[in-house]
Amino acid sequence: DADVTQTPRNRITKTGKRIMLECSQTKGHDRMYWYRQDPGLGLRLIYYSFDVKDINKGEISDGYSVSRQAQAKFSLSLESAIPNQTALYFCATRPDRNTDTQYFGPGTRLTVL
């Protein structure tokens, strides 16, 4: 089984709808991240969390919110989806403060019509 899973893998929604993307991990890592990938732009950081009580904004957090329900779960919400949020979204984990390698989930492709 995959260590970092994301659900759903694909989602099509309409402008104005609320959407939640979920990430779960079995790696036991403290740190979790949400990125979005757009063609030609690489990955950009949306939010990150060091533990269930520590959540921080990344470089493009506007229009998004997150929830760290447990060490293993980190959800990303779009309160009112808009078309320019159409992208590929990745969750990632990192073991601890002294390790810089991140481990990625398979991604969620979101289309906002």
Add this chain to the structure above:
Amino acid sequence: GNSVTQMEGPVTLSEEAFLTINCTYTATGYPSLFWYVQYPGEGLQLLLKATKADDKGSNKGFEATYRKETTSFHLEKGSVQVSDSAVYFCALSDAWGDSSYKLIFGSGTRLLVRP
């Protein structure tokens, strides 16, 4: 701020050709450098990394050397296979605060290997 610049793709090669994907970076301090690979329909996988100057990361026939004097981390492979077709991302870890490492990615380079 710190940044990563990669050569634009797509890069199209024949099987068994030599591969180079250029990556240069701008950073303060001494970041770790990474290459991640994204196969079609999949998430990013760590391909290799180097943590200090002159280190060479290697994996699956790929290698890259951390060159501080030229601020580069070019990815190379001596003989590519069709199965290497993917998007390759160069990245650096940007440490700040309490070791809150943030990965900064290049824009990605698509590699297409033809039989």
